[in-house]
Amino acid sequence: MAESQDVNTLKRRGRRRLVGSITLVLAAVIVLPWIFDPQPRQTPPVSVRIPNEDESAFKPKAVPKPAPPRTEPATSEPKPEPKPEPEPKPEARAPDAAERARAEAALANAQFVVPVGAYAEPEGVVAKLKAAKIPHYTEPVATSQGTVTRVRAGPYATRDAAERALKRIKALGFKPGSVTTRS
Numbered sequence: 001m002a003e004s005q006d007v008n009t010l011k012r013r014g015r016r017r018l019v020g021s022i023t024l025v026l027a028a029v030i031v032l033p034w035i036f037d038p039q040p041r042q043t044p045p046v047s048v049r050i051p052n053e054d055e056s057a058f059k060p061k062a063v064p065k066p067a068p069p070r071t072e073p074a075t076s077e078p079k080p081e082p083k084p085e086p087e088p089k090p091e092a093r094a095p096d097a098a099e100r101a102r103a104e105a106a107l108a109n110a111q112f113v114v115p116v117g118a119y120a121e122p123e124g125v126v127a128k129l130k131a132a133k134i135p136h137y138t139e140p141v142a143t144s145q146g147t148v149t150r151v152r153a154g155p156y157a158t159r160d161a162a163e164r165a166l167k168r169i170k171a172l173g174f175k176p177g178s179v180t181t182r183s
Contacts, residue, residue: 099137099138111155111156111157111181111182112155112156112157112158112159112161112162112179112181112182113152113154113155113156113162113179113181113182114152114153114154114156114162114165114166114169114176114177114178114179114180115150115151115152115153115176115177115180116136116151116152116153116169116174116176116177117150117151117174117175117176118141118148118149118151119148119149119151120146120148120149122138122151125151125174126138128172128174129151129153129169129172132168132172134153134165134168134169135153135154135155135156136151136152136153136154137151137154137155138150138151138152139152153165153166153176154182155182159179163179166178166179
């Protein structure tokens with residue numbers, strides 16, 4: 001009887017070992033190819049179309065103002081009219097006539113410019129460009145949030161000269177756009 005128990009125990013151990021080895025082989029066949037995949041799975045390319053500057057003008061989307069919560073009860077009394085906000089003084093924003101004339105005269109012959117950025121307060125940017133002796137001009141642009149001033153370096157007669165200016169502007173710490181032709 002002891003001998004039949006040993007045989008049954010050996011058979012059970014053998015079955016367990018067989019099931020364990022089959023499990024390991026299946027795991028190796030299924031999991032290892034995922035781990036050692038020679039080519040990663042590729043996602044389909046994403047198509048992004050950025051319009052050229054010549055195609056259309058920049059039109060920022062207007063952000064709607066949230067309506068204030070209504071907390072007061074409705075009454076028959078007339079509400080006071082809201083006071084209009086004071087507009088910024090045009091003298092402080094508009095470039096002086098001499099700078100405008102210089103910019104228009106310079107733009108008559110040049111072709112390439114480097115967009116430095118659009119700023120609500122461009123005085124610091126203009127001062128840095130003047131200190132670095134980089135030719136520049138400004139243009140006021142009306143947006144939905146108010147008037148901003150577009151600052152551009154140039155104009156330059158060649159793309160090479162504009163590329164050199166682009167490098168100098170980056171060295172000043174700005175993040176300018178790429179060299180464009182003046183339209």
